[in-house]
Amino acid sequence: MHSMFNSKKNPALVWAGVVVIGLALALVPFVAAMGGQAWVRVVNFALLYIMLSLGLNIVVGFAGLLDLGYIAFYAVGAYVYALLASPHFGMHLPFWLILPLGALVACFFGVLLGAPTLKLRGDYLAIVTLGFGEIVRIFLNNLNTPINITNGPQGITLIDPLTLGSFSFGKAETILGIEFSGPQKYYFLLVVLCLLIVALNIRLQNSRIGRAWEAIREDEIAARAMGINTRNVKLLAFAMGASFGGVAGGLFSAIQGFVSPESFGLLESIMVLAMVVLGGMGNIGGVILGAILLTMLPEALRFSIEPLQKAIFGRMIVDPETIRMLIFGLALILVMLFRPAGLWPSAVRKRELSGAQS
């Protein structure tokens, strides 16, 4: 795709790039910390959303299946972690056991959703996935009676942070003379996981499966005629997307220390979808860009609107949260109007758009 980054032609440049990017990534949490630990947390959330969007990108971007209930898998992962590592059931299993378990359970839910909906097309699929997401949320909200499983709307608190032996990601610590706060430690873990997931996605996209997904997205009948087992390949897209969501959910639980059904509403699903579409559906770089922008934009607005309003009017006229969302909505509209294929579209989409219009 980019000949500059072709490792065979230009090995030195690639290694230089890796070093520069690595250094930049290592510096991010310290730069963010200058604005306060809150910003480190924001960066961590951006990383979580990158994982989520990349997972959704598999379903929507690669395979072309519109999923409006994706956050359900995030919820499943989060609750698996929360239930097995909190005082709620008195269980404190290690994370290397429950993170994969969360991914597995989410994967199971992905197949559960995928299997009956394989026949559906386009927007019928969208509404079913939306309904599925709502069903999961309603169950989480109400499964506190007759047996208390999810603790209902109060959610689950005091979830264990990630710990490995005596090393806990939750508390501040000095390593090699550098002081790391809890969120900063999580940052490094998340970056490593994100890079892993990105690598996995790139490999997937260029694999036999990735090409099968693309074929199905472009024309399902032709794909089937070419000998692709569309049923299995679509199910695989659901399952893989869901497991990424599950892992991200588990991490969310651990970082946050608290989960409640409120975090997993339809609006969250829509938000992740907006990240994927706004960034550039089907293009991994675009999706990452979308996730970062849409996590950062509302936070940046949060920190700028209040002082700005005070400076102009001398007092708070409108609730900053409302303005934040208002600007967010306008931004969604404007970006789509000016860049209908997303900020950084995939090569295939670009070709489609610039080619002859159907």
Added chain:
Amino acid sequence: MEIFLQQIINGLTLGSVYALVALGYTMVYGIIGLINFAHGEVVMVGAMIALSVVQALIGAQLGLPPGLVILVGLAVAMPICMGIAYTAERVAYRPLRSAPRLAPLITAIGVSIVLQNLAMIIWGRNYLNFPDIIKPSPIEFGGAFITDVQILIIGVAALIMAGLLLVVHKTRLGMAMRATAQNQQVAGLMGIDINTVISAAFLIGAALAAVAGVLVTLYYGIAHYHMGFILGLKAFTAAVLGGIGNLGGAMLGGVLLGIIEALGAGYIGDLTGGFLGSHYQDVFAFAVLIIVLVFRPSGLLGERVGDRA
């Protein structure tokens, strides 16, 4: 048996409102294939405006009859709703008509977020109460009760739907709409102004939304900036249940969804031995939707679209 009849009546009332909103979704979807996420917010705006007008008129103590007050509220709300829908179509959807399919979906979500937050700025976060001008007088009906408000809602909805069917099947505009829904390009070649037809679909949908907004506020007695979201979601579900793009389907889907929900709320506890309470009525509605779509992938009345070649 009384409970059953009562739930049917309640479901029919709510279902008529769903049907009115679902028609807006289905008309737009049938013509341009867009899930108009902002439609629910148009209903909300209609409800809020009508409610504000009614409150102002009652506050002014002009001694107008309650029916007239509500009609004035509707008369103010309807053009504003139509204006909003028209503007949204012109600004946010029309430029994206040949863009990738998900682009207008995202702008529709954007429009919905903008409308919701504007409403919050204007009306605040609190529930607005509908002034007590109509005292519902229940009429006994085979052991169950039906109020005059419920009769009004069902009657108005039925009338409007009949009118819409007449417009779509008997007028030139309706013929143009059906032609455009079948094939935009060919309809354009036959001399139909596609843009007018699409605008008309949005305008009619918004007018129905305003009526639905007023009716639902009248029924529940409250309005809230967030009410459009869940109402829109239910109506969209109803449209899909009936077969999206199909007017009769939207009506059937709306009424069915209302009844399913009401029966679900009434009986789900008994059916599951008290394990699931009435909080699960939405689960019930979505579960029915999923089951229906598994067996009829294009909704109850949707055309059996074969695999495209």
